[in-house]
Amino acid sequence: MSELSDLKVPGPTTIALTEPFWAAAEEGRLILQHCRSCDRSVFYPREICPHCWSGGLEWREASGQGRLKSFSRIHRPGHPGWAPVAPYVVGLVELAEGPTMLSHILADEPEVGMPLELAPTRIGGRVLPCFRPQFHHQEEKTIMSDTKPKDGWANVTRGKPSVGDTAERSRKTSMDDIHAFTAMTGDRNPVHYDEELAKKTPFGKLVVQGGITTGILNAVVAEDLPGPGTVFLNTNFNFKKAVGIDETIIGRVELTSVRDDKPICQLACTVTNQDGDVCVEGTAVTYTMPLENL
Amino acid sequence: MSRSKAALVGIGELKPTRRTEGESTLGMLARCSALAIADAGLDKDAIDGLLVGPQVGETPQHVPATVSEYLGLAPTMSNLVDLGGASGPGMIWRAAAAIGAGMCETVLCVLGNHRNPEAPRSPNRNPIREFDVPFGASGANVSYALLMQAHMAAYGSRAEDFALVASRARANAQHNPDAIFYGQPASVEDVLASPMIASPLHLFEIVMPVAGAEAVIVTAAKVARERGQKAVHLLGAGEKITHRAVSQAPSLTSGPLKPAMARAFAQSGTAARQMSLLSLYDCYTIMVAATIEDAGLAPPGGFGGFVREQDFGPDGRYPLNTHGGQLGFGQPDLAGGMTHVVEAVRQLRGTAEGRQIRDPKLALVTGNGATMSEAVALVLGADE
Numbered sequence: 001m002s003e004l005s006d007l008k009v010p011g012p013t014t015i016a017l018t019e020p021f022w023a024a025a026e027e028g029r030l031i032l033q034h035c036r037s038c039d040r041s042v043f044y045p046r047e048i049c050p051h052c053w054s055g056g057l058e059w060r061e062a063s064g065q066g067r068l069k070s071f072s073r074i075h076r077p078g079h080p081g082w083a084p085v086a087p088y089v090v091g092l093v094e095l096a097e098g099p100t101m102l103s104h105i106l107a108d109e110p111e112v113g114m115p116l117e118l119a120p121t122r123i124g125g126r127v128l129p130c131f132r133p134q135f136h137h138q139e140e141k142t143i144m145s146d147t148k149p150k151d152g153w154a155n156v157t158r159g160k161p162s163v164g165d166t167a168e169r170s171r172k173t174s175m176d177d178i179h180a181f182t183a184m185t186g187d188r189n190p191v192h193y194d195e196e197l198a199k200k201t202p203f204g205k206l207v208v209q210g211g212i213t214t215g216i217l218n219a220v221v222a223e224d225l226p227g228p229g230t231v232f233l234n235t236n237f238n239f240k241k242a243v244g245i246d247e248t249i250i251g252r253v254e255l256t257s258v259r260d261d262k263p264i265c266q267l268a269c270t271v272t273n274q275d276g277d278v279c280v281e282g283t284a285v286t287y288t289m290p291l292e293n294l
Numbered sequence: 295m296s297r298s299k300a301a302l303v304g305i306g307e308l309k310p311t312r313r314t315e316g317e318s319t320l321g322m323l324a325r326c327s328a329l330a331i332a333d334a335g336l337d338k339d340a341i342d343g344l345l346v347g348p349q350v351g352e353t354p355q356h357v358p359a360t361v362s363e364y365l366g367l368a369p370t371m372s373n374l375v376d377l378g379g380a381s382g383p384g385m386i387w388r389a390a391a392a393i394g395a396g397m398c399e400t401v402l403c404v405l406g407n408h409r410n411p412e413a414p415r416s417p418n419r420n421p422i423r424e425f426d427v428p429f430g431a432s433g434a435n436v437s438y439a440l441l442m443q444a445h446m447a448a449y450g451s452r453a454e455d456f457a458l459v460a461s462r463a464r465a466n467a468q469h470n471p472d473a474i475f476y477g478q479p480a481s482v483e484d485v486l487a488s489p490m491i492a493s494p495l496h497l498f499e500i501v502m503p504v505a506g507a508e509a510v511i512v513t514a515a516k517v518a519r520e521r522g523q524k525a526v527h528l529l530g531a532g533e534k535i536t537h538r539a540v541s542q543a544p545s546l547t548s549g550p551l552k553p554a555m556a557r558a559f560a561q562s563g564t565a566a567r568q569m570s571l572l573s574l575y576d577c578y579t580i581m582v583a584a585t586i587e588d589a590g591l592a593p594p595g596g597f598g599g600f601v602r603e604q605d606f607g608p609d610g611r612y613p614l615n616t617h618g619g620q621l622g623f624g625q626p627d628l629a630g631g632m633t634h635v636v637e638a639v640r641q642l643r644g645t646a647e648g649r650q651i652r653d654p655k656l657a658l659v660t661g662n663g664a665t666m667s668e669a670v671a672l673v674l675g676a677d678e
């Protein structure tokens with residue numbers, strides 16, 4: 001059985017512009033260009049943003065999360081160098097940041113729609129940003145192969161939480177939030193500022209930026225559950241109802257899975273308003289960094 | 295000028311240099327295009343026409359699609375103007391002609407090249423070579439396999455229905471002694487039993503590369519009438535480019551032929567259901583499936599019902615690729631797309647011996663390039 005690392009296959013034809021992408025790949029990282037003007041991510045790397053033609057592109061670390069849009073198991077490779085590992089799988093990965101890239105997929109049973117995560121892999125003489133199914137698709141395999149499960153939650157401030165744990169916190173929105181968010185992001189959408197105009201939209205009122213609504217969930221996971229050290233690895237939110245000014249919102253999370261070997265949780269999230277209407281509903285994956293004894 | 299054919303409203307220019315280091319031609323074209331659109335005081339989304347030059351050593355083929363994708367454009371008219379030093383001026387009248395023909399409104403004409411020291415190791419040095427090939431995805435089979443898998447996942451479409459498309463093409467090839475698969479019909483079972491190349495694509499669902507050539511002479515309708523020639527008429531056309539690499543496709547289940555066919559039908563005042571012949575580009579079975587759906591002959595995901603109801607033969611309600619299509623006739627490289635024009639002319643003239651359709655009036659001809667990214671649709675009509 002041949003190994004990917006032994007293949008004699010063509011590598012990327014790097015140019016100066018794309019050099020940082022492949023240098024990061026060699027370190028096992030995935031970076032994407034991000035446009036300062038239109039706030040969109042760009043793949044593959046370009047000299048100007050294909051969405052707005054701004055030259056203000058900067059490199060950002062990608063989450064490494066994605067979804068399999070399509071795949072093919074290659075039985076007869078187009079390049080003879082790949083023959084020793086055929087059949088193998090390539091697929092289209094819709095990255096969490098928006099763009100789609102083609103990649104090598106390390107999956108025995110790929111399925112369209114399957115969540116993927118970055119899996120840097122040595123192919124020929126270089127490390128490439130390949131992808132594999134996200135951990136919960138691999139859970140069984142991991143548990144089978146771990147003879148002695150290690151404590152992934154050692155030195156985490158609040159320790160290991162349990163499936164079913166919940167936490168919530170609430171706050172009142174204000175016009176100041178809108179100004180602060182604009183200062184932070186440059187989002188000056190008239191639906192946040194022009195009251196007359198906003199009244200004519202389906203919202204019927206001035207609304208706060210979506211980031212303000214979901215932002216309360218950042219506070220819940222970082223302050224309450226799983227607690228200090230927690231960052232989002234992935235979020236998937238559906239915006240059901242707009243939130244206006246001077247409304248009380250309640251962010252709530254419930255843990256739907258907790259890993260043993262790593263401080264990673266899956267959560268169900270909601271943000272509701274004072275009337276109990278669901279404004280945001282979704283799921284998230286968190287990683288809780290150990291902050292004790294650093 | 296009162297009789298102006300077109301106006302030149304924006305210019306861009308990069309400062310010339312003797313040498314470049316690690317530049318890409320695509321990147322330079324992008325920077326120059328941004329200067330021109332800014333000079334015109336327009337937004338880049340105003341551009342719906344694109345004329346580009348050859349790019350030796352970086353993008354030998356599919357140049358308009360590669361430049362469009364890089365720039366985030368989706369033109370309804372594009373072309374490679376390959377006239378050496380006359381390419382620039384040649385672009386200007388082509389742009390005017392295209393605008394006059396109603397194919398687009400605002401054309402970006404752009405030329406450029408890097409002067410990097412190293413000679414390219416491979417003829418193709420553009421993004422598809424850099425970002426797809428290293429992962430094990432070389433060649434068109436992979437791209438169309440990804441499109442087919444996406445169709446199956448989105449709609450639950452069945453391998454048997456795709457195989458039936460190939461089987462119907464082989465059946466039509468039995469009426470064309472010139473077809474490469476004349477004398478070699480294939481059943482659905484035969485198609486599904488042929489070797490898997492790139493799942494879910496079987497060998498018999500992929501065109502056979504062949505040597506060949508195709509040509510068409512076009513003249514003014516008036517000239518044809520004066521000479522008493524039996525003519526077939528171009529009644530409408532549509533074009534659209536959306537991307538080059540399959541990863542950049544805006545949709546995996548519907549392609550740029552959809553708007554291209556819509557424009558061709560609108561220009562000709564016709565509809566898909568009026569066609570006496572469907573002459574549809576068929577590099578792979580998925581391409582026929584997507585085109586049937588994009589033409590509105592079946593709902594999205596519903597090509598299977600259409601293929602099962604229609605036998606594609608010359609006596610059916612919807613004769614489709616009566617020459618066997620490229621799946622049955624063979625694909626003479628870039629001339630493969632022209633086989634669909636030539637067969638449509640034969641049928642509309644009434645000279646398709648041994649496979650003539652009845653009462654030929656209208657034909658839909660489609661062309662498709664790269665990864666369901668370059669699309670042209672024509673509506674042709676018989677002499678009245």
Ligand SMILES: [Zn+2]
Nearest residue numbers: 035038049052
């Ligand atoms: Zn942008």
